[in-house]
Amino acid sequence: xxxxxxxxxxxxxxxxxxxxxxxxxxxxxxxxxxxxxxxxxxxxxxxxxxxxxxxxxxxxxxxxxxxxxxxxxxxxxxxxxxxxxxxxxxxxxxxxxxxxxxxxxxxxxxxxxxxxxxxxxxxxxxxxxxxxxxxxxxxxxxxxxxxxxxxxxxxxxxxxxxxxxxxxxxxxxxxxxxxxxxxxxxxxxxxxxxxxxxxxxxxxxxxxxxxxxxxxxxxxxxxxxxxxxxxxxx
Amino acid sequence: xxxxxxxxxxxxxxxxxxxxxxxxxxxxxxxxxxxxxxxxxxxxxxxxxxxxxxxxxxxxxxxxxxxxxxxxxxxxxxxxxxxxxxxx
Numbered sequence: 001x002x003x004x005x006x007x008x009x010x011x012x013x014x015x016x017x018x019x020x021x022x023x024x025x026x027x028x029x030x031x032x033x034x035x036x037x038x039x040x041x042x043x044x045x046x047x048x049x050x051x052x053x054x055x056x057x058x059x060x061x062x063x064x065x066x067x068x069x070x071x072x073x074x075x076x077x078x079x080x081x082x083x084x085x086x087x088x089x090x091x092x093x094x095x096x097x098x099x100x101x102x103x104x105x106x107x108x109x110x111x112x113x114x115x116x117x118x119x120x121x122x123x124x125x126x127x128x129x130x131x132x133x134x135x136x137x138x139x140x141x142x143x144x145x146x147x148x149x150x151x152x153x154x155x156x157x158x159x160x161x162x163x164x165x166x167x168x169x170x171x172x173x174x175x176x177x178x179x180x181x182x183x184x185x186x187x188x189x190x191x192x193x194x195x196x197x198x199x200x201x202x203x204x205x206x207x208x209x210x211x212x213x214x215x216x217x218x219x220x221x222x223x224x225x226x227x228x229x230x231x232x233x234x
Numbered sequence: 235x236x237x238x239x240x241x242x243x244x245x246x247x248x249x250x251x252x253x254x255x256x257x258x259x260x261x262x263x264x265x266x267x268x269x270x271x272x273x274x275x276x277x278x279x280x281x282x283x284x285x286x287x288x289x290x291x292x293x294x295x296x297x298x299x300x301x302x303x304x305x306x307x308x309x310x311x312x313x314x315x316x317x318x319x320x321x322x
Contacts (some may be wrong), residue, residue, distance in 0.1 A: 057275075058303055094303070101305045106251050108306075148248070148306060182251075 001228045002028040004042035006072070008052035008063045013085065016205040017048045019186035024208050025221055034066035040199040043228045044081040045072060049089025059102060059144045060090030069095055070095025080139070080156060081125055081224055082197040085183070086142055089189075089199035098199045099157070100149030100193055102142075114213070115180055115202055117188050118168040121161055124191060124200045125227030125232075129219045135168050136216040138202040140180050140188075145201040147183035147190075154184055165200055235314035236281050236289040242302045242309050243274035277301060280316060289313055 003021045007014045012029060022029040032039065039045055053062035063069070069091075076082050076097055084092040092098045104110060116135035119127050132138060149157065157163055165188040168174045177184045181201070189200030204217030244250050252273040260268045281298065283289035292310055302309040 056256075057300070061300065061303070091307075099305075101303055103306065104251060106249075108255055110249055150305065 001043040001225055002041060003031070004030055004039055004045045006032045006034060006045060006047050006068055008050070008066060008091075010051045010053055010055075011048050011087070011202065012050035013087075013205060014050070015047035016203075016208075017085070020096050020205045020208040020217065021046075021221055024218065027221075027225060032068060034063070034068045037067045037071055039068070039071045039075040039080070040081065042075070044083065044224050045073065045075060047072075047082070047084040047091055048205070049086030049088060052087055052091060053196075055087075055144075058090075058094065060087060060092075061093040063087075063091045067071040073097070076192070076194075077196050079170055079194070079196050081227070083126065083224070084197070085205065086140075086145070086201055089201055089213055092166045092199045094198065097197050098190060099153050099159075100147055100180070100190070102144050103146040103148045104143070104144050104190075105146050108113075108144040109182065110141075111145075111178065111180045112139070112141040113180060113190065114139050114166050116170050116172075116203060118167040118172050118174060120163050120166060124164060124195055124198075124223075126191070126220055126223050127164060128226055129223040131219075135170065135172050136165075136207075136219060137214040138204055138207045139214075139216050140202045141206070142181070145181040145183065147181075147187040149184065149200075157190055158185065160193070162191050162193070162195075163187055163189075164191050164198060165202070235316050235318050236286065236313050238277075238281060238289065238293040238311045238313050240277040240279060240281040240293065240301060240309060240311040241274060241299065242277070242297075242307050244272060244306055245308055248306045276294055280319065286313060286315075 207214035207217035
């Protein structure tokens with residue numbers, strides 16, 4: 001399958017994503033410059049982490065006006081799989097493809113640390129390979145990852161089972177101590193209503209081989225590869 | 235030419251850790267009478283428009299589409315007639 005990796009001015013995790021899907025997982029992958037106007041031919045599009053447009057005004061606020069975002073809207077509208085990681089998640093929220101907003105971390109610190117993620121459901125194209133019995137070990141690295149949404153939006157997300165990953169203890173218990181940024185309901189990742197767009201703050205591409213301390217991030221992309229192979233898209 | 239002074243602030247219901255931290259800083263400096271601090275953004279936008287009402291409409295549109303995030307923020311602005319920037 002073919003991954004498209006979107007590059008905005010200021011994106012910095014693009015090469016890590018490329019390394020993971022191409023070199024580790026053996027898939028086709030291209031960098032897609034943000035001026036591109038089409039995403040035709042891709043099975044999954046990744047918006048990687050970084051500081052697109054310097055985080056000016058608000059994280060992700062300016063990136064959403066890049067030409068590629070119109071293409072992304074079309075791609076997602078047609079059922080294409082989209083994963084926004086860290087700054088990519090912020091961009092998806094600003095663009096209205098996902099609800100809510102990523103605010104400044106509650107404690108105001110930039111956090112670069114390992115987190116445990118409880119997979120809330122394994123019947124999605126992003127999580128079908130994730131083991132339900134144990135959390136994933138995936139790092140975060142951000143200053144603005146504090147997920148906020150109005151109470152009715154949160155209730156809707158929970159009610160519709162759209163919280164995919166939650167920060168938890170190594171044994172899977174969801175506690176305030178396991179929450180690295182103050183996110184509502186310990187939310188680390190959510191999907192859109194149609195279930196084909198995922199936004200997550202932790203970096204699966206930084207946990208892609210044991211040398212890095214964890215290879216759990218591969219499970220998310222392997223899920224996507226599986227889903228595409230069985231026609232989970234389009 | 236108009237100058238819009240735009241204030242973007244967090245909605246009252248949204249927690250403001252930056253404001254709380256600044257409040258703590260002021261208190262530790264001895265400003266004991268401070269009760270609350272909320273941090274926001276201030277922008278100056280110069281806009282060419284023949285009439286005030288048109289400038290007002292444009293700035294409102296800008297705020298809605300980009301300058302403020304309606305999920306967590308509110309905006310207000312003051313509009314004043316301004317001369318073009320020297321050299322600009």
